[in-house]
Amino acid sequence: MQRSNDSGTPKFAAIKEFILSQIESGNWPEHSRVPSEHELCDQFAVSRMTARRALQELTEQGVLYRTQGVGSFVASPKSQSALLEIRNIADEIQARGHFHSARLVQLTSLPCPTVVATALGLVRNEPVFFSLIVHFDNQTPLQLEARYVNPKMVPLYLQQDFAFQTPHEYLSAVAPLTEADHIIEAVLADEFTCKHLKISAHEPCLRLTRRTFSREGAVSFAFLTSAGSRYRLGGHLNITPVK
Incomplete structure (x- = not known):
């Protein structure tokens, strides 16, 4: 025993x-x-x-x-994200007993694209904050995170060090999440995605498009792309029988 x-x-x-x-x-x-x-x-x-x-x-x-x-x-050695909850990717990886690290590719202010302006309630071409980050699971590229952030909600976003703190962690602290909506779709990896995730041309990927809100309004609009061979979505539901 x-x-x-x-x-x-x-x-x-x-x-x-x-x-x-x-x-x-x-x-x-x-x-x-x-x-x-x-x-x-x-x-x-x-x-x-x-x-x-x-x-x-x-x-x-x-x-x-x-x-x-x-x-x-x-289970097969893929990372799994809960479908019905929003979790920090670093926590997901660490929960598996693995090591999370991140590489910051870009952190800047740029003219707001039309689709992002609509999602965040901004005006097209006005400044919007943008970050591009590759998340690693035990040195293997797992997810490419492209995130647009509303400067009116999070004015200090560009001053953060996202090699040591994920955007999710920072945004949860300064603009606590109250709701979110997302779309999940299968996509083929383009050349840009292949380069950063180190996968073969046109490998199937999972892309989660997510918009998050705080009490004051829309905070961020993110595209989270993961290689289909390394990532999956799942969840557990407790269902109360109808009496």
Whole structure:
């Protein structure tokens, strides 16, 4: 029997760390079955609820996938983003036990394009802030983030260092998110995207177009492009039966 350590780590977190360590070490390759809730209860001397929480969180993070009536298995090594929530990409990557880094390609003020003006409630060709960033998962380019930001809402945006703080983190702090809308579509990578994500010509990609709002109005309009072979979208829904 394996017991949780006495360092103050919650028992469910200790189980998650154990499972992640087995996956990262290669002991449990892709599609390997992981211990069941019952087996984890015996191994770690925990309740069924604790074991279930560990497996559920790893499933929601895209580390595992579950097959009803069969068990939980190691997912393919793609990053997964929750479809119905907005998460910081650095947190997504770190939740997988990986290292996030970012390379700032461009940070500037430019004339507002028509589509962006419409999205942010600005006037065409008036100044809008723009950032272009490549996000890395363990040194592998994962996502190309092109973001337009409303200068009226976030006047100090161009003064930030986005190599150490993501735009999501900064905007959440200075203009707390109250709502968002987004569109998800499959696109073919153009030459510019291929260059920054280091993928082959015309590889299928996922592009998420997202507009975020604070209480005062539209804050940002972003195009988040990821290689389809490295990224996926998913989520978990709790559904209350109709009585």
